[in-house]
Amino acid sequence: MSEWKAFSVEVADGVARVTLTGPGKGNAMGPDFWQELPEIFAELDGDASVRSVVLTGAGKHFSFGLDLAAMAGTLAPVLADDAKAAPRTEFLREIRRMQASVTALAECSKPVIAAISGWCIGGGLDLIAAADIRLASADAKFSLREAKVAIVADIGSLHRLPGIIGEGNLRELAFTAKDIDAARAERMGLVNEVFEDQEAVLAAAHAMAREIADNPPLVVQGIKDVLEHRTSPAVTDGLRYVSTWNAAFLPSKDLTEAITAVFQKRAPEFKGE
Template structure:
């Protein structure tokens, strides 16, 4: 039986497709990140990751916006203690819990594509910077908003955004909290492409996702794993890591199938992972 979620919805739009949609499903609250979200999100990603029928995940928002950021009640949940020392310990543990839910995007072996329309604010930036590919519609707008709540962003933006848009750009966006649009997000490298409308975005993301889903699952998860690992390594260490990775995966039938399909001028057919 398929698991029910309060804050999310998983949809396979086409029966034979290996592309699954994971929706932030709280449109009446602009998909604000509730306590339910932080509990359910890593669980949903694990379910999708372990499903052999899933090749690619598209992360999108229900309704008019992608996500308005963290629900302030979720922040307040970390303060339920009177003793100062225990309050500090509880708050740190609460923040780590929230962080782990976002990091689950990187822990998921399957690639996750962020499909952003409307608002993408605060905690939503934490989410998309942990995704593997990002696209948006022309109506999308972004803001690293936490500074206006008198806190530094603490769920991953300050760690991941600089590697995407550059240190100076990340510093400026995080310190000002200013709003910027899809075209600027594209020029900064935060998104790969801006589509003219939400409908065009959905169709464009689907095409990219379906293309990735046709490729060797071992090659896809290996590419994601090596890129993420190499981000924190020297070139020499990264080369050593990929050599170790490929020494295992090159023995699979996928390489033989890819070569055979190329020679026979046909599309390759790879086994599920």
Template sequence: MEESYKSIKIEGKTPNSRVIYLYLNRPSQRNALSREFFTEFPKALSSLDQNPNVNVIVLSGTGDHFCSGIDLKTLSSVTDHSTSTDSGRFSEKFRRDIRFLQDAVTAIERCRKPVIASIRGACIGGGVDIVTACDIRFCSKDAFFSVKEVDLAITADLGTLQRLPAIVGYGNAMELALTGRRFWGLEAKELGLVSRVFGSSYELDQGVRLVAEGIAEKSPLAVTGTKAVLLRSRELTVEQGLDYVATWNSGMLLSDDLKEAMSSNIQKRKPVFAKL
């Protein structure tokens, strides 16, 4: 929590809260993703994942925008062919570089704690890659989105094409990815990309805080288990998913959290769960 980062920042807003805010922090560049981001972001998520005082992570951007996509300097450094005359070796290195960038986004799913995206302003290209990996997405009415890579002569490669169809449907994902068109908060809600749209940035902040604090008060074993099982179930048949959750609960269900939930319900009081 004390480590200093160049491209992101971490804040706790309320004393004793188990909600932590992780910000993309390049406001003068509309939070474009620098090379440092792809190293710092997974490192920060891993640290928060292992921190027993953190139950929920809210991911947002400083300034007026969530993320304007990958920084063109970062893109240029990855695609620079000048240091190699061997196209085969360059292509092999290029593939490793893409996998490195992909891994930073997938770190959101690797994190056991739920990650809530709070989106205002621009969410373009790499920003869409990031939010589609998040567990819950909220936005302000003036937020706008674009799967922009096709306009840069790129096939989106950091996760949007893999995750977006499951969120908005195959046909909608195909249309958004092929046109690269801009769409706004209310349409994002209609498509299912976000769960709620708020009228202003202030209302967004307050709404996200209430949801995050509510989740943070629940059993951390139940919350992390729910995330893990839902993510795993994307790859399984219903029967395989049922078997997976049965195996999961056989190891996790009979916990002190279950006892506390039951006793607090009987005693009509708020449950208090141990840290994870």
């Protein structure tokens, strides 16, 4: 495997372990994350020795989501008061590039099991929604946080989660941007099972990955292909729609206020502008 800045990758006995490593606090998703994620899963997809994948986060948390500080340069041009077609078009391309990064996980022919501990926020939820199976430790917390920072989630949560947790649960999480614990996540079907701690959930994820790896690999990959064929057209259409919507409507005074409030460590004051 290649050397990575935002991940570490280990392969043993047919199972690959992909670990988010940052470098942002809480494994936040900066430029290296978005570039390397599709490259990693392309390599795993083409490696016949890999039959299943465990995805997890280094340290106490899975991911704090988008690294706003590291990605500020992406938002700055389109937030300008005079932003016209050129910066909006470039922003549209950037959204679709980020979408494609997460979609690479969903499209990987090898089943992916997410092992989640601590916080899984925003982009972290987009990421685990693209996994095939999700397991959590008892301390895991989840938040579809985008509404609180004046953003319409556009990397996949709104399109992949309906089939996982149902419309009602998704709308509650998306509209309120509330935090939920592992027990609530298990009840709504976001995670298959909750384990005592991080060590236990990682052990369970590897045991399940090993169980998958022991099955005929081409059959397992065929099952995933058939399942993805059922859902991917709607997801693809939805991602294109939300990327276009955000390129047109995401830039706002509320978004600027949200970002400013994050850096000033205060509550934002939204005015619908």
